[in-house]
């Protein structure tokens with residue numbers, strides 16, 4: 001097993017999405033897609049595909065420094081899309097909100113207020129009463145923007161720091177200086193949940209420099225940390241750098257995890273750590289295994305139980321630009337690109353979302369939901385004994401399994417998803 005096969009943050013990955021073919025070739029209306037879906041407990045995700053820089057390692061759907069006129073066109077289209085989706089789901093109740101990117105705080109205060117108004121005015125969400133998360137970056141986490149977010153009830157703010165060591169930042173193509181990062185982290189005080197993203201496995205990183213970044217981050221006592229192993233994928237600017245760094249990533253994972261566990265954090269997933277005294281604003285009703293996500297914006301995914309859909313996916317600058325320019329002209333009434341989840345794929349998705357987190361897979365809940373024993377459907381649960389162990393009704397990752405989550409997850413992908421993702425021509 002390769003410990004760094006793929007990060008399973010959503011199954012299936014967008015590289016498995018394709019144009020939706022209907023037998024009658026008629027377009028698929030949004031209203032049909034949502035017709036029989038529960039809509040009393042939905043997640044609203046808004047994607048802002050803009051950044052003030054394009055980092056060498058990043059493969060997210062985003063573009064650096066678009067023309068101001070384009071930002072306005074994008075926000076107009078976003079508003080239009082929100083109205084169309086709301087009209088198709090007039091009775092939808094939103095239980096959780098996230099604004100991500102890219103870098104949502106690339107937008108100025110007035111523009112950000114427009115984005116918040118989509119949730120508040122179009123979807124009638126009282127942001128003070130549901131969990132709301134927003135992503136930011138060191139350069140754009142200004143007091144004005146953060147004050148606006150906090151006033152509107154945003155309770156979680158997440159910043160990409162990646163590293164506090166200059167040579168490491170240069171090595172991954174991230175232009176950033178520590179005084180700017182520290183100013184941003186100070187500006188974030190006052191949010192109930194502050195998250196810092198850091199990256200390990202950087203070719204310029206040693207165990208000592210990794211620990212130095214972790215210590216630097218902990219000086220701000222963040223409620224959460226995400227430790228990401230570096231991935232280098234095609235078209236992210238570092239593709240040619242061929243290094244066998246699995247061992248480095250595994251040992252830096254161990255070092256980072258041990259350090260955080262010894263310093264008052266508990267581990268939720270391979271990447272996610274939470275300060276032990278921190279109680280996140282929980283949504284008592286929303287379960288991450290229950291699908292139901294409305295994605296707004298170019299690059300956002302939407303999930304019903306049996307269909308995941310989005311706009312097209314790319315990473316390269318000109319392909320992202322083409323997709324964005326096409327997207328702002330759309331009428332948003334139909335769904336034309338995505339992935340249909342049959343019963344088998346729904347089971348895989350449920351299993352992956354549970355198994356890769358600390359709670360593990362509750363076999364009884366799986367049986368109650370799907371009417372089948374997970375171990376009968378997925379013999380890998382019994383075979384991968386180094387990585388997965390049974391505790392009563394629960395299947396949980398072992399310590400090694402947690403470290404190798406990016407290998408264990410893909411072991412449960414279907415053949416179809418593997419083939420589609422392997423065939424996907426990333427542009």
Ligand SMILES: C[S@@+](CC[C@H](N)C(=O)[O-])C[C@H]1O[C@@H](n2cnc3c(N)ncnc32)[C@H](O)[C@@H]1O
Nearest residue numbers: 057058101102103136137160197228229230231
């Ligand atoms: C939307 S960004 C964070 C917010 C903001 N745009 C910033 O960079 O400051 C999401 C996070 O994913 C992680 N990430 C993205 N691409 C990665 C890669 N190739 N390898 C490891 N981590 C990656 C980074 O830690 C990054 O902070």
Ligand code: SF4
Nearest residue numbers: 051053054055058102
């Ligand atoms: S890491 Fe953040 S700032 Fe850099 S390109 Fe990706 S989304 Fe933008």
